[in-house]
Amino acid sequence: MNTRKALASTASILVAAGLALVTGGAPAQAAPGDNLAWTATPSASYTSPWESVAAIRDGIDPPRSNDTANPRWGTWPNQGQQWAELTWTTAQTVRAVEVYFFDDGGGVRVPASWRVQRWTGSAFADVTGASGYPVAADRYNQVTFTAVSTTRLRITLQSGAGSVGLLEVKAHGATTPPPASGWNPPANLVTPLNQVWAHQEQTYHNGNLYGFRNYGWDQLFANRGHINYCVRWDSSAPVTAAQRDQVHATLARQYRKWMDAMVGHNNWPYTEVPVRVVGWAVRDRAQLQWSDNSVDIYVGDIRENAPQCAAPCGRFFNQGGQYPNCPGGAARHYDHSLWLTDGFGGGAGGDWGQRMGREYYMNNLNAENMTILLHEIGHTYGLDDFYDWTPSGVGGFIMRAGSASSITEFDRWMLRDWWRHLKSRYGY
Template structure:
């Protein structure tokens, strides 16, 4: 087994991302960076475009954006790296019945390069459901949602911005001029590495393409700590957010065919069934199957062990297969990653489930797509980026362009 691992210093069955749309429009909000006029310290503005549909306006289980105690005019802003042509939005207001209530009114503004301009439209207000605003298409890199509060503060649970798929898709290879040289250096280093990027066929790219635009995981719980159904769901959600961050930088870029890549956790592997404190059948459970002295999900269901993509001996059939493992090990510092999946400390992950950027997990997911480590060299002009372990804690512009460059060189084998 060729080792594509990273060991880094420790620095400090659910749909987790929106499904791919085959309609004429696509929600481009997940591709944007969210900021706000003000965010309560316990809230997170990144919630507004994380792809999680709320159950109600007083949804306290998932992340949300709120401005308590700030009232008056407040705004949330979506910023894209390139212009998007948007013709409608849906917003879901946060209303906890107390300090945060639905706005008295709201409106959208687009950035024209010099200032924000109001977008004429009808702007209804309601709770416990999305409200839609439609308008003649505007092309912009920034969309601002402006909320006028009453006596309470305001907030949002989710925002969707819909663009025509043809207009949303970028084409060609257009990195910033300052990144052309370092990207070329990275690719030449990849070509001469110990894994032939052209011949190897189990990158994350291969797995997503084989599934038609999705990916399956199995969790290896290498810890005696009990796992409640709530903790299970939070682990699934954190994994989906982290994987989705890499997919968001690909959406609409250079022929990449998927607006979103759904992540589904199909199984858990444990030493003792009693560790898992749920009785539902939402995921397969594997007990006592050991590999590398750790619980192992059934090998007949794993793509790493069946790279032909056939799973004739997988219990439940091919739909129960897993492409990668999330291996959570008690007491582990740092992490490891490759085409087989990611390994991080179980305590580290659990302690960071509410974090927007679980940086060690993000780093290891990058290895699954073929991104390298930079232990002994640094590309020209670059200093700090996620794949250079210890120098950044989130996906940077350079990380994003390295991922896109891998796609540029490998996409022909998938017919793109």
């Protein structure tokens, strides 16, 4: 569904709300700078046969240390000193590391201690100037140190109450400008891209395409590089903790497909865009079969005949980016809603988020491409529908509903074209 059409249908939810905030937890620490771990090859001293060392650099921010949905690295039953390592083909300059410990409350627990070591060319040595090595569950633990240039970085853990493991490792480089490749689409796409942009300028926001200030771009930059979600569970079905985590993992994985199209392009400043689910909205608290406080839970706020997270926490309702009346505080605000409705056919998308069938989403948790979700995220970033026309020289692409199941090169260049036209508003 077209972004602007979806905006109109959603305007009716701008009404006062009676809210029931049930619980809230602290969000993961925001990552400083770039994350070099994405480009590294992981290895480990030992990996349990059912775990994966590749999990430590898969780019998924864990919801908690006992993450039951996403891949993780663990060493059960081995104890003592264990390590996980990142290896690059060329030397990288690293100034900080963040680790998220795996702790299942049983055989795998947070370590007694840990440290970061670099490869000197002949041996591993502890980094110098370390700020300290915190050990805490359910959040990233960060250490900064004197910048090192190395091809191998090792996280060494000493077991405590059990075996050890990690859900994610982030390695942050010294501040350097991102790649500055500019506007250089393939020759065969120049004409259709120009046609698309001219159509958008002439058609939407009464000729004031640039005046609209709540595209996904605006939300992303207001957060300095991450996106928060609320799940509107428009269903009577129960949700287990494992399903909750799968909903988050799938959302992050699909969202990344769009964001990866921007990495290294035309001064794009981010190498990753973490996606956080900060809230769930339901009709009945008993539907949610967990008792931890990893997300805020909103009960009984019904708009458009569907549960809604707190309006004071929503970017759609507070486009200035201030959330003084959000029950969970500004850190718990949400930029998009993932609205999952029983029996809903097709999809809808806009600056408020994305909507689709609950059955469709849950049946495609492990799909390589969740086509409807990808299409609707495109609308959140301003991309058009193509119900009544097709740019010259191109065929199937995901924003032309029904003609492609995954993001195509033309879709990527349409997204980059939005950045080309809007980036000056963010100082690029």
